[in-house]
Amino acid sequence: MATIAAIPDLDRLRPAGTKRSSKRDLIVNAFLKQEGHLSADDLVDLIKREDHRISRATVYRTLQWMEDAGIARKVDFGEGRFRFEHSYRHPRHFHLICKTCNRSYEFLSSDIEALVEEVAAARAFTARQSVVQVYGTCDACSAGRQPDEDTSTSEMLFARDALRIAIATERSGMEFYGRGVKLVKDPRAREIFRKLATEEVHHLKTLENRYQELLKQDARLESRPTFLFFKGAANGLFSTGTEQLRRDGVDDLEAYRIGIRCERGSHRFFKRYGERFEDSEGKRIFLEFAEEEREHLELLIREYRQLVKRHRISADQRRLKSSLSKRAKAKARRQSA
Amino acid sequence: MATIAAIPDLDRLRPAGTKRSSKRDLIVNAFLKQEGHLSADDLVDLIKREDHRISRATVYRTLQWMEDAGIARKVDFGEGRFRFEHSYRHPRHFHLICKTCNRSYEFLSSDIEALVEEVAAARAFTARQSVVQVYGTCDACSAGRQPDEDTSTSEMLFARDALRIAIATERSGMEFYGRGVKLVKDPRAREIFRKLATEEVHHLKTLENRYQELLKQDARLESRPTFLFFKGAANGLFSTGTEQLRRDGVDDLEAYRIGIRCERGSHRFFKRYGERFEDSEGKRIFLEFAEEEREHLELLIREYRQLVKRHRISADQRRLKSSLSKRAKAKARRQSA
DNA sequence: CTAGGTGCAAATAATTTGCAGAGGC
């Protein structure tokens, strides 16, 4: 039931020029055992229970040390003091903060991130970090219920949502290439679309198995609310592409171009998210998928260029022929004159 | 050159049960004269220059008073202390915060807000307030330039962007109804589309004049960066609608439905933004426009229902006729038998 | 005349620092 595992290679994370110490180990472990967002004081209380000879100053110093080691992240919920959350294998995220129970809920939205990046770009601002906090009242508080303690780590939620998005993308990719096969005229292009369609089918199965495996690790994982919000790939990219294939006058080249757009979009998305996470299941899923999409992308681009070239050649040949026949006609005219 | 005007009706904003005082007036005016985000300490320094007999405590108390009066808003940039920004005629907004020069830049994005609302809804979270802060380096700092002091108040920027969006919406609305006129078959529907198209033309002129008027108030206003980011209405709503009209098989009812969707979307947008602002030019523009869109919306809905009814009636008549003719045939058959 | 408003000094609250002794490598 998903308790936080002690960090296996804590030693490797130790910032340069720092030594081990039993007190620090105690504090770090107390922090890691805890879920949620602790204030320095919460941590002091926890520590005092195990060893009341540890001073407040040491806790503060250890908190700073954990930040440097990448284990903890300082967050500010506007309470006039800082809280700390895990950052080891825990992606940066946004917060819904309940002013009633002071609990906070995490989420990630690639759509919000994309918009923030756009705004920053429009103002020529180099963004290093974004904070999105929504203050209000949580479901449990407004219904007067007890909030159900979330037992799933956000590492697992991230992996779950990564898989869900990957699966949705595969599905719509499958549909896209399936439709493409029926549409394209060029035999070679048709072969390519068929190949990609079958690849998507295979990969879809793999992903679905992986999803089932993940669910086995935590029974309640599937029913937990969405952590990663994303409209792009699943509802957007490929399904828009499939939609576009349905339009009139889509020739083989256009079909390739649409495919390229879709693959590029999903490659970017998966790469970007994969990279923002330290080694973990979610990261692996995203990066593998990004790689897959990159291969498709490159294949499509290669084939697109090929087809353009072939088109150009046959156009040249037509032009050549017609110019030859023109010359012949001119000759004939001259002769008849 | 847009210096902050003293608030004309400051007296009316005074929270219940508070008295006037010369010290407070002094502090409030010092605050209003200043642009940007002041810390309590900045304000104390400013005050001390005019009267060094005013104590820190009074400044804090006045800051609290200004919050209650709706003149100041407390913001937290994670510096371990609060800053205060104007809130009179100044919409809630988001921040880009430069860690190098400690300046902060304001923006508003209805798209981000919409996404935040979606996330909150998905988690059944009642959002009361959202904070979006982007930390990084501003244009001026990364280029090693002096930042150009922004002389335009965000009241004017908001009005400018409100007008720009309204104008863009009118333009695409105009295009939508223009195309609609050519498309719909029913003569009455055609009349409606024509009427709406001409209305949009008229209103567009009014808005453009208003925009020119606004620019006269501050020469540099037009070149200031975007304050309100919005893709929906201008690039999204009506232009998507126009796009949809272009598809095959759009009949009169479908055309109405698309129009209804567009008008509803822009009505909602303008209403929502109009409401989030205290009485000001930007608010007026948005609310007037929202009203306009609501009228169009209602007209379209009324006409849509009318047309549905007429369709149904004529369908009934056809059915009646065909059943009559069936009976006639049956009779004939019986007679012939 | 009475409920605010104000200055001053002291309180609070979170966090940091100086210093002397303890402990890891």
Added chain:
DNA sequence: GCCTCTGCAAATTATTTGCACCTAG
């Protein structure tokens, strides 16, 4: 043995409060 870690107490920083006096309505 040297450099880091730790506890303790004192310092620092932003903000709030108690209290005696002042002032607007």
